[in-house]
Amino acid sequence: MNIQKYKILLRAVDTGSFTKAAAELNYTPSGVTHMMNSIEEELGFPLLKRSPRGVCPTKEGEKILPIIREIVKWEENLAQTTAEIRGAHYGTLVLASYSSIASRWLPGIIRDFKKDYPNIRIKIMEGVWQEVAENLDRNMADLGFMSYQENTKYEWILLQEDPMLAILPLTHKRAKDASYPLSACLEEEIIMPASGHDFDVEQLFKKEHLKPEMSYETIENYSALSMIEKGIGMSIMNELITLGRTADVVKIPLDPPCSIHMGVACTDFTKLSPAARIFLEYVLKAFPDWHKKS
16 A cells, blocks of 8 residues: 555646656656556546646546555555654644635634644645535545534534625615615625625525525635625625624624624544544634524
């Protein structure tokens, strides 16, 4: 078993390119191609489809990739555990996170963690709820920082409640109101981040039995805030994502009031790698008055 070949295979799949995988892992593209051919010969079937646009898994590859991810994950856990026993700490910690948490909460936690564990490399994968969940499901991330959803399949720890707000232009007719009735969204030009599928906002509308039309879609909340500043429309966002942004907009509470529960999730806390387990301790120290398992 050649773990390094498996790691290269996973990077080729995740980047969709032998060239990108080679550059990231300090190999030549021809060297990566040779190793991928070698794996396929060993297994007896093709794992990847090659085309001018890049590479993607075959049907057989899709079946075996989760197993390979598990093998690579446990190899990393073994390396970290043996290093921990020897009194050394090294390895890679992968965090999947909302961009709001990645920009507001994680930097301070990472700073404190790295002071004590400078040899542990940290990788942050930012995304919306669906993307964080996918990274957990595919074993691409050790921990996920996201909102809680009912009937979640993840183990989850509450860190903080985050109020949902109406984000309005300064000239909006409700800009000076104390609160914003959520039902008024039915009459609005709504700007929806997350490519039109902000899971937290969708769940909020679903809970209130509302089906407003989305007039505009953006990828990032930041571009949505800029559009709102120009009077193009309005949006519903969690407060955390709006902090530290310079857009000149109005932020008012919803009616009825609504908050999302922000926290840290994983598939099984008892199976965390040593690096992830230690990092989780630093996370909980940062939120001493909130955290509890849900």
